[in-house]
Amino acid sequence: MPHILVAGKLHPSGMDLLRTAPGVTFDYVEEISETSYAPLIGRADALILRTQPLSAPTVAQGKRLKIVSRHGVGYDAVDLPSLNDRGIALAVVGDVNSVSVAEQSMMLMLAAAKRAVRADRAVRDGDWNWRNRLEAGELSGRRLLILGYGRIGRSLGRIAAGFDMEVRAHDPFLARQGWPEGPVAPIADLHHGLAWADVVSVNVPKADRPVLGASELAAMKPAAILVNTARGGVVDEAALVAALQAGAIAAAGLDVFDEEPPAPDNPLFGLDQVILSPHIAGLTAESAGRMALASVQNVLDFFAGHIDPRLVVNGDQINGARQA
Numbered sequence: 001m002p003h004i005l006v007a008g009k010l011h012p013s014g015m016d017l018l019r020t021a022p023g024v025t026f027d028y029v030e031e032i033s034e035t036s037y038a039p040l041i042g043r044a045d046a047l048i049l050r051t052q053p054l055s056a057p058t059v060a061q062g063k064r065l066k067i068v069s070r071h072g073v074g075y076d077a078v079d080l081p082s083l084n085d086r087g088i089a090l091a092v093v094g095d096v097n098s099v100s101v102a103e104q105s106m107m108l109m110l111a112a113a114k115r116a117v118r119a120d121r122a123v124r125d126g127d128w129n130w131r132n133r134l135e136a137g138e139l140s141g142r143r144l145l146i147l148g149y150g151r152i153g154r155s156l157g158r159i160a161a162g163f164d165m166e167v168r169a170h171d172p173f174l175a176r177q178g179w180p181e182g183p184v185a186p187i188a189d190l191h192h193g194l195a196w197a198d199v200v201s202v203n204v205p206k207a208d209r210p211v212l213g214a215s216e217l218a219a220m221k222p223a224a225i226l227v228n229t230a231r232g233g234v235v236d237e238a239a240l241v242a243a244l245q246a247g248a249i250a251a252a253g254l255d256v257f258d259e260e261p262p263a264p265d266n267p268l269f270g271l272d273q274v275i276l277s278p279h280i281a282g283l284t285a286e287s288a289g290r291m292a293l294a295s296v297q298n299v300l301d302f303f304a305g306h307i308d309p310r311l312v313v314n315g316d317q318i319n320g321a322r323q324a
Helices: 012-020 034-043 056-061 080-086 098-113 116-125 128-133 151-161 172-177 190-196 214-218 237-246 285-304 315-323
Strands: 003-007 025-029 046-049 067-070 089-091 143-147 166-170 199-202 225-228 251-254 274-276
Touching: 003 012, 003 034, 012 285, 025 034, 034 056, 046 285, 056 080, 067 285, 080 089, 089 285, 098 116, 098 151, 098 199, 098 225, 098 251, 098 274, 098 285, 116 128, 116 274, 143 151, 143 190, 151 166, 166 190, 190 214, 214 237, 237 251
Parallel strands: 003 025, 003 046, 046 067, 067 089, 143 166, 143 199, 199 225, 225 251, 251 274
Antiparallel strands: none
């Protein structure tokens, strides 16, 4: 009988599925920290993990662990090599929150273009004449460059088309594998695309270095808007602050940060041309239910022997480890 450890508060739909699943037992720790669930991992055959880290020392304590199921699609905080060494599968939930993230990206674009923070403050402060400065702009007819044209990027492209934006995308991986059919054409050279765009939306995984650093930000138009709903560190945060302060780009919308939550003295807080949200792009009531169900179902399917291999991010590595 597999024993499952649920680490982090799960939507009731996922817990209901777990409670009604035959032949499994579980522990449930609502607190989102590694120290809160680590003492229980030694008895777990499976771990359902929210956003907290999973370090190599904790993996080492999981002597029975066979699968980790992430409540989401990213796994930056998971020590993947330690899972590979042990032949432990790492599963993600697939396409359950792409619409939520794409909608957040679009909202941040709109709020940045309309200077929502300044508009709100003007009303509250009684500065009605702010409206006559004509700082608010339109997205219709503007050029949008999407960095990363996966499920989220494609959802965003469809939404942006409804605002009559001209949409292009930059995705070297897809350019090699075969560009998907549709109206969005690829831009091969990143700097060329940045110079072309009025709005840039970042929708790529985190890499070893920022995708957008000082050089890339310098290629953007002074009137451009940058939106990041991907991961902190994909955009060089210090370089972005400098570009905004210097007027090298006009505005930004950020859902992710280098440090989460940001420190109280983060210079972004002093920039009213920036719209901020607390890493909620993929976390709506609807997507939370879908992620909870999917993360539990991955575990159940794994022990039933028919998990979707497309959701196991280290399938090749763990198969090799098991054969060694």
